[in-house]
Amino acid sequence: MKRLLVLGAGTAGTMAINKLRPMLPPSEWQITVIEPSDVHHYQPGYLFLPFGAYTAEETIEPTDRFIPDGVTRVRAEVDRVDADANVVYLVGGESLPYDYLVIATGTSPRPDQTPGMDDPEVWRKSVHEFYTFEGAMALRETLETWEGGRLVVHITEMPIKCPVAPLEFTFLADAYFAEKGMRDQVEIVYVTPLEGAFTKPVASQLLGHMLEDRKITIEPDFMIDQVDGEAKKIVSMDEREVPFDLLVTIPLNMGADFIGRSGLGDDLNYVSVDKHTLLSTKYDNIFAIGDASNIPASKAGSVAHFSVDLFPQNFVNHVNGKPMTAAFDGHANCFIESGHGKGMLIDFNYDTEPLPGKYPIPGIGPFSLLKETELNHLGKLAFRWMYWNLLLPGKELPLPALMSMAGKQTDALERV
Ligand SMILES: Cc1cc2nc3c(=O)[nH]c(=O)nc-3n(C[C@H](O)[C@H](O)[C@H](O)COP(=O)(O)OP(=O)(O)OC[C@H]3O[C@@H](n4cnc5c(N)ncnc54)[C@H](O)[C@@H]3O)c2cc1C
Structure with missing residues (x-):
């Protein structure tokens, strides 16, 4: 056996x-x-x-x-x-x-790896994360009664799981405070170790504009040195300081x-x-x-x-001593919630960055790549049912494992 x-x-x-x-x-x-x-x-x-x-x-x-x-x-x-x-x-x-x-x-979030981040005086009080169940629930309690101020959404270091989740959180926070009638009492800052909103040029440019449109400031190239919970600021290796009233960080992710x-x-x-x-x-x-x-x-x-x-x-x-013939291409496919009942979709792999177009049926969709639509948002919501009922039990989804270029607009690359 x-x-x-x-x-x-x-x-x-x-x-x-x-x-x-x-x-x-x-x-x-x-x-x-x-x-x-x-x-x-x-x-x-x-x-x-x-x-x-x-x-x-x-x-x-x-x-x-x-x-x-x-x-x-x-x-x-x-x-x-x-x-x-x-x-x-x-x-x-x-x-x-x-x-x-x-x-x-x-992989798991590791706040213990950044000095001051999990200081019990501030952790899950003014410094939060939403990458664990406990963290997301504690943040919910804080947001319910938060009266506004400077919200800093922060990524410690790449790679993190679901690299678009911090952007989604930022868009949803913008919409949440607007719907609560208190958006003008909240300043939102997006702090990232990357040089722009995302890793890949076409998506990064578009997502950067989406932050700008929502009056969200981006602080790029920020390699964190420490969280100073008492002074309510994060400090970078090159001694830049970003003050916060509420910090929502993505701690270092580790296996x-x-x-x-x-x-x-x-x-x-x-x-x-x-x-x-x-x-x-x-x-x-x-x-x-x-x-x-x-x-x-x-x-x-x-x-x-x-x-x-x-x-x-x-x-x-x-x-069985035979060659492994299937070669995985790094195919990733992520919905990006953008707030107010809309979302985007990106589809990419090791070699091809996210491009505009339609998915999964070329030219038809129903989902739109790199474009905000209500259908994309509904797709994200429907995914929970698919996860429990199809994906985890190992059933087949009608989506090819390898990425396809069909339906993608390659000329978008020339426009960046
Ligand atoms: C906020 C958030 C939003 C996300 N949104 C999306 C999304 O929209 N789309 C998407 O595709 N992905 C998303 N993800 C990412 C996705 O959830 C993960 O990439 C996926 O769950 C990875 O699967 P995994 O099996 O590798 O790890 P996990 O699902 O994390 O499973 C790891 C398992 O290993 C167990 N384990 C850990 N250590 C040990 C040990 N020492 N001994 C035994 N067992 C151990 C854990 O208990 C756990 O059950 C999101 C993640 C987060 C945090």
Whole structure:
């Protein structure tokens, strides 16, 4: 009997076990998933929680609901992998041997990595985040009674998961305060380590204009040195200071600590893999999927989805000594909420940046790329249902895993 061990039953791990179980005969393959949390969080919902647009219950389901028959779930946290001995050690001391390992332990916000950020005097009082359930709920409580002032939305360092989420939060905050009739009492500043609103030129220019139109100031190239909670300011490495009344930060994102302890990761604990096959660059029996890997794509549920569409057949080929023929292209597809019931959509990959056009049917849509529409907003809302009912159970969506150029306006590149 061969043993496949999957670490983490978040978005990528859950999709992978649901797709792999029917492909690996139970008489030959034992599949075990290690996941400490009894609840599965729909993380895109964290964006809406601070504004009261989702209830807490809408973002949570029991983890076990999505574990398929024939897969054993171990409720535990991984402490260390001994990749030379093919053994995973759990917190508490138990050990589990494996033949093949799939690491799907994601990435987490780490406010402890920036001096002053998680100071208990200010943390979840005047300094907030919305990248965890607890953080999003605490921010909701603060926003409910906040009387206005200077709101600073801040990104510590890239890469972060869902790199458009801070922009979406900023657009939604603008709309939220306008709808509350207090927009003129709030100054909004967007502070980023990037040189513009986003990483890629065409989208960055458009998103930058959208910030300007909403009278949101952008402070680019800001590499944070510390949060001075007492003086209510953030200070950069080059000694620039940005004062705040309310700071909403995206702390440094890092892979799980055990990856570093096991010698499997880079500086930020991301597992080094081949960007087309997700196979470890060091070990022939270890894969990393979802946010846990170091592939140069967005850390996003959509990337997890498209790559995990291709991964199972590659896995089966690999264990049977055949070549892995499917090459993942870094395909990412993200809705961007822009407030007042509208949203945008971007679709891109390792080589092609987000461009205007229509998706998924070229020339028809119904979704519009890099354009604010109500349909895009409705698409984002509908995605929660698709996540729980189609994606996590490993069902097929009518969306190709690899990005297509059909329907994209390439001449937009010449206009930047
Ligand atoms: C605010 C916000 C908005 C977002 N919006 C979007 C969006 O609109 N579109 C989009 O595509 N993506 C979005 N994302 C990103 C998306 O949620 C993630 O990219 C996706 O969940 C990654 O899946 P994953 O399986 O790699 O990691 P996760 O889903 O985070 O799962 C990791 C799992 O590993 C487990 N784990 C961690 N450490 C250990 C350990 N030591 N031992 C055992 N288990 C462990 C965790 O408990 C967790 O269940 C958003 C994220 C956030 C925070």
